[in-house]
Amino acid sequence: MDMRRSILALAAGAAVLAGAALAQTAPRQPAPPPPAGDPLGAGTVTRAEAQSRAAALFERFDANRDGKLDPADRAARMTALFDRVDANRDGAISREEFAAMRDRAGRPGRAAPTAALSRDAFLAEALKRFDAADSNHDGKLTREERRAGFAGRRGMMRGGPRGTGAMPPAPPPAGAGA
Template identity: 40%
Template structure:
């Protein structure tokens, strides 16, 4: 099965990274299939909470300024995590020791939203776009992403990427 570059990018950036990060967090795991499964209802609840945290001025939309501020905070946290000795710079050893993996964008990035970085996003758009990613991974449509479904998507993405080849550019732009 072939996956187009835009769909592949959505799957890897959104579905896998997001589902994996949420399913491995401790706490309110309600999936009947165990700790490694995650429900759509749980994802929706967490997305709504995430939106509320990103909407710092509580006007019901995430603006470009709010997205930028969140991105800056995320970069600072990532830098601090890699800078193990806390000296304000990242050595070759610190850089090499970091976890390797696909580039990930923040929750408000264009890769995940399909929108301009300057566009505002309502709570409904924020939640529904990400739930659509969940639905693409939930291949049996039971409202649960099982470890097998996550593994299948990972396998498709590895196959699509090939031997470290960068993803093809999106068409139409």
């Protein structure tokens, strides 16, 4: 019975690692709370607000506070995830615990990168995504720009528009005549 439990724990652990691997730009934990006064509903997000949110997110991910996201940070988060799933604290994940974790997650995971990512690179990538979504280049993202940016990124993950792998072209800046 002990061997069966060990195999089940190993299989569940592998499934947790495969299904809940943490990508550096798409965490499983909720994003930091939005800035006061802008719940991201129909409001706009400034570039400074986006940078602040990205910095707070990086700080949450950097478990060992060494200024970079690397396998050690992912390992610490995976240990914390295992501990959350192992509800009865017996060092193994039962079928029931695994099913409960899958029900809570509700979405497939992504493979974790193996290289370290510095804080500056993390923030630069966040601002790059902000700038790509800021179609009128006014330093603010409206609800429509956020939705279009999300749709473009989703299209890239699915092979791009009509499978081309390319993002749709950005609309011209505001005020640019046709």
